[in-house]
Amino acid sequence: xxxxxxxxxxxxxxxxxxxxxxxxxxxxxxxxxxxxxxxxxxxxxxxxxxxxxxxxxxxxxxxxxxxxxxxxxxxxxxxxxxxxxxxxxxxxxxxxxxxxxxxxxxxxxxxxxxxxxxxxxxxxxxxxxxxxxxxxxxxxxxxxxxxxxxxxxxxxxxxxxxxxxxxxxxxxxxxxxxxxxxxxxxxxxxxxxxxxxxxxxxxxxxxxxxxxxxxxxxxxxxxxxxxxxxxxxxxxxxxxxxxxxxxxxxxxxxxxxxxxxxxxxxxxxxxxxxxxxxxxxxxxxxxxxxxxxxxxxxxxxxxxxxxxxxxxxxxxxxxxxxxxxxxxxxxxxxxxxxxxxxxxxxxxxxxxxxxxxxxxxxxxxxxxxxxxxxxxxxxxxxxxxxxxxxxxxxxxxxxxxxxxxxxxxxxxxxxxxxxxxxxxxxxxxxxxxxxxxxxxxxxxxxxxxxxxxxxxxxxxxxxxxxxxxxxxxxxxxxxxxxxxxxxxxxxxxxxxxxxxxxxxxxxxxxxxxxxxxxxxxxxxxxxxxxxxxxxxxxxxxx
Numbered sequence: 001x002x003x004x005x006x007x008x009x010x011x012x013x014x015x016x017x018x019x020x021x022x023x024x025x026x027x028x029x030x031x032x033x034x035x036x037x038x039x040x041x042x043x044x045x046x047x048x049x050x051x052x053x054x055x056x057x058x059x060x061x062x063x064x065x066x067x068x069x070x071x072x073x074x075x076x077x078x079x080x081x082x083x084x085x086x087x088x089x090x091x092x093x094x095x096x097x098x099x100x101x102x103x104x105x106x107x108x109x110x111x112x113x114x115x116x117x118x119x120x121x122x123x124x125x126x127x128x129x130x131x132x133x134x135x136x137x138x139x140x141x142x143x144x145x146x147x148x149x150x151x152x153x154x155x156x157x158x159x160x161x162x163x164x165x166x167x168x169x170x171x172x173x174x175x176x177x178x179x180x181x182x183x184x185x186x187x188x189x190x191x192x193x194x195x196x197x198x199x200x201x202x203x204x205x206x207x208x209x210x211x212x213x214x215x216x217x218x219x220x221x222x223x224x225x226x227x228x229x230x231x232x233x234x235x236x237x238x239x240x241x242x243x244x245x246x247x248x249x250x251x252x253x254x255x256x257x258x259x260x261x262x263x264x265x266x267x268x269x270x271x272x273x274x275x276x277x278x279x280x281x282x283x284x285x286x287x288x289x290x291x292x293x294x295x296x297x298x299x300x301x302x303x304x305x306x307x308x309x310x311x312x313x314x315x316x317x318x319x320x321x322x323x324x325x326x327x328x329x330x331x332x333x334x335x336x337x338x339x340x341x342x343x344x345x346x347x348x349x350x351x352x353x354x355x356x357x358x359x360x361x362x363x364x365x366x367x368x369x370x371x372x373x374x375x376x377x378x379x380x381x382x383x384x385x386x387x388x389x390x391x392x393x394x395x396x397x398x399x400x401x402x403x404x405x406x407x408x409x410x411x412x413x414x415x416x417x418x419x420x421x422x423x424x425x426x427x428x429x430x431x432x433x434x435x436x437x438x439x440x441x442x443x444x445x446x447x448x449x450x451x452x453x454x455x456x457x458x459x460x461x462x463x464x465x466x467x468x469x470x471x472x473x474x475x476x477x478x479x480x481x482x483x484x485x486x487x488x489x490x491x492x493x494x495x496x497x498x499x500x501x502x503x504x505x506x507x508x509x510x511x512x513x514x515x516x517x518x519x520x521x522x523x524x525x526x527x528x529x530x531x532x533x534x535x536x537x538x539x540x541x542x
Contacts, residue, residue, distance in 0.1 A: 240286035
């Protein structure tokens, strides 16, 4: 009952104070702390406190003032400038801000899309026009013009596969005459979610069966894709096999004799261990694990996925590796959305497509912020020696985000060790990263929960370092002070030897040092408590 009342009081107090202007509760050396800050700290721990004394408002206010005095002292000693503190805070800020950099609505849509694309596989073919690794805008424009012309040929009636062999810059389309490898004419077979880079997957699944997509860009170049079929996914299976590598008549006779043994009820597992020439699975009684249709060569996958009943096995069949007999061990159909949702979300967050969520956030921020680009300053992108331009001549503002100016120098620093992309692509990356960085730094002004959590962690780090310097190190190194404290309090310890109770004495000595230190901090500070607001709080929590 008591806990219920406290919870009601806490929720009532939040609504009551929200209706009124936040007043000052305490002032320390001219710096004001509002009622809401103390209430947040006090109410946060109410449920965890059992004793009446510990819940006493005045006791908690004294502790809060001590806490504020310590934080003030930490800043006075410039502990916030320590490199270790700065590193720790930067790491924590990155962790704390991460959820704010995700567009949850966008991610939810991606999860639903990923489920549909897991449950339904798509058959498609494509044509690729590449552009150079460090492509200039003219290179990208030329590639786009070329792929558009290729698409126009197909739309006007030319055969996609014929055009793919003639024009596609994907080597697999043409094949290789020297090695005897046949070209796939752009055919990719069936695939599902996460099988292709996201822009390709997205283009394929948003193009209707029988139609050709508009040109789209991936890291490889420009593509067009034609969708041939969409069908329910076959899921995954667990299977085992027996392999005889000899593809001649001798090998065929051997696999047929094994098949006869299986028909006569001999153990598949024993025969696999005895005869299979697949070193990876023979010792595991032929077991191949769990796989989907795309993990195996086409003839093998087709044979396995045609098996209807668990524990049934195929007749002997041949692949490029030799003669096989396969056995179905278990079927794994695609799970329900509710069962796959968590895994799909995790998979998205671990994959490059998670950056699309960041991009969605950036696009919203671009509409929200006042962003001005300096076209004249941006002309440095056209200079061949861009990375070696003297810093003195890079002080012009490249673009501004609200009141923040980003200079040319900042961009050059960003690209100096980044040579895997063209300067123009890097500029877009830099532009977006600066918008996100501005947003992250501004979270302390726009998100109260973030600001409070960050401040608590920040103060906690400073207080740890401060206590280390002022109390803990002193108590462990000041052996004379410890002995004097022990002698002054000998009756408390019932004349026990210091050696036997050193831990207890040191703990008490730390409390003694802290008490005196706090008293000194209070003496040199001017502390004012707004008695009117304190009285209101006292009445509220009764």
